[in-house]
Amino acid sequence: MSRPEGPHSNMTYLDHAATSWPKPAPVVDSVARALVELGGNPGRGAHALALSTSRAVFEARRTCSELLGVADSRSLLFQPSCTVACNVMLKGTLRRGDRVVVGSMEHNAVVRPLARLKAEGLKVEIVRADSAGLIDPADVERVVRSGPTRALICQHASNVTGTIQPLGDLADIAHENGAILLVDGAQAAGHLSVDIDSIRPDGYAASGHKGMLGPPGIGLLYLSPELEVAELIQGGTGGGSSASSEMPSHRPDRYEAGSGNTPGMTGLGAAAGLLAEKGDSFREHSSDLMRQLHEGVLDIAGFRVLGPPPEEPRVPLLSIVHKTIEPDRIAFLLDRDYSVAARAGLHCAAWAHESVGSLAGGAVRLSVGWTTQAKDVDRALCALREIVS
Amino acid sequence: MSAVAAERRTYLVLGFATTHQALDAERVLLECGVTAKLIPAPIELGGALCGIALRVPAEKSEEAENCLSRASLPAEATVRMEDY
Numbered sequence: 438m439s440r441p442e443g444p445h446s447n448m449t450y451l452d453h454a455a456t457s458w459p460k461p462a463p464v465v466d467s468v469a470r471a472l473v474e475l476g477g478n479p480g481r482g483a484h485a486l487a488l489s490t491s492r493a494v495f496e497a498r499r500t501c502s503e504l505l506g507v508a509d510s511r512s513l514l515f516q517p518s519c520t521v522a523c524n525v526m527l528k529g530t531l532r533r534g535d536r537v538v539v540g541s542m543e544h545n546a547v548v549r550p551l552a553r554l555k556a557e558g559l560k561v562e563i564v565r566a567d568s569a570g571l572i573d574p575a576d577v578e579r580v581v582r583s584g585p586t587r588a589l590i591c592q593h594a595s596n597v598t599g600t601i602q603p604l605g606d607l608a609d610i611a612h613e614n615g616a617i618l619l620v621d622g623a624q625a626a627g628h629l630s631v632d633i634d635s636i637r638p639d640g641y642a643a644s645g646h647k648g649m650l651g652p653p654g655i656g657l658l659y660l661s662p663e664l665e666v667a668e669l670i671q672g673g674t675g676g677g678s679s680a681s682s683e684m685p686s687h688r689p690d691r692y693e694a695g696s697g698n699t700p701g702m703t704g705l706g707a708a709a710g711l712l713a714e715k716g717d718s719f720r721e722h723s724s725d726l727m728r729q730l731h732e733g734v735l736d737i738a739g740f741r742v743l744g745p746p747p748e749e750p751r752v753p754l755l756s757i758v759h760k761t762i763e764p765d766r767i768a769f770l771l772d773r774d775y776s777v778a779a780r781a782g783l784h785c786a787a788w789a790h791e792s793v794g795s796l797a798g799g800a801v802r803l804s805v806g807w808t809t810q811a812k813d814v815d816r817a818l819c820a821l822r823e824i825v826s
Numbered sequence: 827m828s829a830v831a832a833e834r835r836t837y838l839v840l841g842f843a844t845t846h847q848a849l850d851a852e853r854v855l856l857e858c859g860v861t862a863k864l865i866p867a868p869i870e871l872g873g874a875l876c877g878i879a880l881r882v883p884a885e886k887s888e889e890a891e892n893c894l895s896r897a898s899l900p901a902e903a904t905v906r907m908e909d910y
Contacts, residue, residue, distance in 0.1 A: 480845035483866040483878040491878075495849040511846055675845060675877070687843040 449777040449813045453806030454596055454624060454754040457650045460704075461807070467707035468652050471700040478696055480675035490699055497706025498689070504709040504716075505643070506632035507659055511688045514658040515702050519623040520546040522642035522658035525692060526619050527551065527590070529666035530640065533558030535587035538580050538616075540572040540602065541565045541792045542595045545785040546642075547621050551590070566792045569745045570598035574606035578614075586616040593625035593641075597789040597800070598744030599727075599751030601629065608637040617664065623647060626657070627712055628720065628752040639664045645701065648752070650807065651708040655701030658692070670694045719807045723753040726805040726814055730755055733818040739825055743793050743800055754804035756784075756795070759825055764801045767824055771801075775820035779803050834908045836884040840894075840901035841871035848878050851899050858893035860886050870905045881907070 441459050450458055477487035479494040494515075502510035516522040523546040531537060531554055539551060541563050555561050562584075564576050572591060581589060589611040594601050604620060611618040617639035625631055627648025633641055638659070645655035660666050671684050672694035684691055712719070731747040734740050734757055743756040759767060768781035782799045783790050790796040803817060840862075842848040848864065855862045860882055867879040882890040884906060894900055 480878075483864055488864050488878070491845055491849060495846060495853075498846070511844075679877075685843065687847075689846055690844045 447776060449775070449816050451803040451805060451809065451813065451817055452778045452780050453809070454647065454752075454802060454804035455780055456646050456653060457648070457806050459808060460652065461650055461708065461711050463707040463711050464651060464704045468700040468704040471703045475699055475703065478675070479699060479702075480690075481673075481696070493703050493706075494697065494699060497702045497709075500706045500713070501657060501709045504631075504713050505626065505641075505657070505659065506634040508634060509662060512660055512662055514660065514689045514692045515697060515705075516642075516656040516658050516692075517654060517698065519621070519642050519644035519656040522656045523547050523621055524550050525658055525666065525669050526640040526642055526660070527554065528669060530617065530619065530664070531559055531588060534560070536560040536562065536584055537588045537590055538562045538564060538577060538586055539590040540577075540592065542570050542572065542597070542600065542602070542789040543590070543592055543786070544596055544621060544623065544789070545787075546623065547590060547592070548786075548788055563788075566600070566789075568793060569749075570595045570600035570743070570789065570793050571745070572602050572607070574603055574610060577607060578610045581610055581614050581616060586611075586614060588617045588619050588639075590619045591621075593620050593622040593631070594629065594752040595744070595786075595789055596624045596754070597756050597784050597786050597795075597802070598793055599624075599754045599756075600744050601625070601750055601752065604636050604638070611639075612637070624752050624754070627708075627716070628723070630716065630720070633659050640666070645705040645708070649705060649708055650712065651705035652701050654698055655705050657705075660688070660692075666692075668692050668694070722807070723805050723809070726809055726811065727751065727753050727755065729811060730803060730805065730814045730818070733814065734821065737818070737822055737825060740821070743795055753806070754802055756800035756802045758795055758798070758800045762825060764799050767801045767821070770824050771817070771820055774824075775816065777817050777820050779817075836906060836908050837881040838884055838887040838890065839865070839868060839871065839879050839881045839905050839907050840890070841867055841877070841879045841903040841905075842899075843902050845878060847899060848880055851880055851894055851897075851901070854897040854899055855880070855882065855890055855893055858889065860890045860893060862890065868905065868907060870907060871903045 477490035626643035641659040645651035674690040764781040771777040867877040
C-alpha cells in the first residue's frame with residue numbers, strides 16, 4: 438500500500454508499537470462515514486439518525502467480539518483507551534486487603550493503577566521475568582500458592598521485548614487457586630490471533646489503535662460474565678433506566694456512561710472486519726520482516742537485542758541497545774538524517790526495562806506493521822550501520 | 827376520524843434493559859422473518875422513559891416472543907398498544 442500524501446509520506450515508519458500508521462482505507466472511510474452520516478448519539482433517542490448510529494455501534498461491537506473470540510458481545514466494552522480499560526479492570530475488581538500476583542514486565546497502564554491500589558491497602562507480589570522477559574509459570578505458581586490470591590495480573594505481550602507470555606498456563610494457575618486472571622493485551626490484540634474463549638481470562642484489556650489498526654481514542658475491555666466489576670464512571674447510559682439514580686447493572690451500559698466515541702467505535706469495527714479477513718497474512722508478513730530486522734541488527738557490531746532470540750515467537754517489535762551510543766542519540770539520528778521513526782527511552786515500562794537490564798538508558802524500539810516493506814527494514818538497518826560506524 | 831381509529835393496528839411493544847439488547851432483538855427477529863420497528867419506549871412499559879423499544883404487529887406476537895426466547899433475548903416488559 439502506498440502511503441498517504443503529506444509531510445511524512447517519505448518517512449520509514451517503524452513505530453507501529455506506539456500506534457499503527459497509516460490506517461487502512463476501510464478504517465478511514467468508516468471514521469469519515471461516522472462523522473458525515475452517523476451524526477446521531479447512539480442509544481440516545483429513537484429517531485432515524487440515532488437508530489442508524491446505534492446499529493453501526495452494535496455491529497462494530499459484534500465484529501470486534503467475533504474477531505477476539507468473545508461469545509457474548511455484551512461482555513466486550515468500548516473504552517477510551519487500553520489504559521482506561523486496565524484501570525476499570527483493576528480498580529473495579531481489587532479491594533483493600535486483597536493480594537495480587539503480577540509479572541515484572543508490566544506497562545505503566547498496570548503498574549500505576551496498582552501503585553495507587555497498593556497505597557490504599559492492596560498487597561502486591563511481583564514475579565520477576567527471565568532475561569528474555571518471559572514470566573515462568575512455575576515461579577508464578579509458587580507465589581500464587583504462598584498465600585490467598587485474588588488476582589493474577591499479566592500482560593499478553595511485552596511492549597519492550599515483544600515477549601509473548603504463557604497465558605494458557607497462567608489461566609490454569611489462577612483458576613486452580615481461586616484467583617482471577619487479568620490481562621493487559623495492548624501489544625497483542627491484532628498482532629496475535631487473540632481468542633478470549635481459549636485464553637480464558639477474567640478480564641482482558643486491548644488497545645484499538647495499535648495492532649488492531651483502529652483510530653486513536655478507542656480501546657476494548659472484555660469482562661467475563663461471571664466477574665463482578667465496579668464501574669469507575671457514573672452517568673447517562675441512554676437505556677431504559679434513566680429514572681434510577683443508580684447505574685444499571687446491565688452490560689455494556691454499566692461501563693459505558695457518557696456519549697461514546699462513535700467514529701472510534703465504528704472505525705475499530707471496520708478494522709476488526711479487515712483483520713478477520715487479512716489478519717493471518719498481516720501477521721505472516723510482520724513475522725518475515727521481524728526475522729529480517731532481528732538478524733540484520735545482530736549482524737551489526739555492538740548491538741544487543743532485548744527479548745527472545747530470533748527463532749522464538751514475539752510480537753513485531755525489537756528493542757536494541759548499543760554498547761556505546763545512547764538510545765536517544767540513535768533515535769534522534771534515525772529521524773533527522775534518515776527519516777526513520779523509532780522510539781527511544783523506557784517506553785512507559787520501567788519495570789520491564791529493569792527486568793531485562795536496560796533501565797539505565799532504555800533502548801531504541803523498532804516496530805513493524807501491516808504497511809512496512811522489506812526495503813523499509815533494509816533502510817533502517819543501513820542507517821543503524823552508518824550511525825554506529 | 828372514527829373510521830381512522832377503527833383502522834388502527836394493534837402492536838406488541840417489547841422493552842429491553844439496554845439499547846444493545848433491543849438492537850440484538852431487532853436482528854434476531856429479522857432472521858426469524860418478523861418485521862419489527864424500533865420506537866421510543868412508551869411510558870406504558872414503565873421506567874424506560876428514554877430508551878428504545880421494539881414493536882411487532884399483534885398477529886406476530888407469539889412468533890416474535892418464541893423467536894426471542896429461543897435466542898435467550900426475552901423482553902424485560904411488554905405491552906399491547908394501538909398505533910399512535
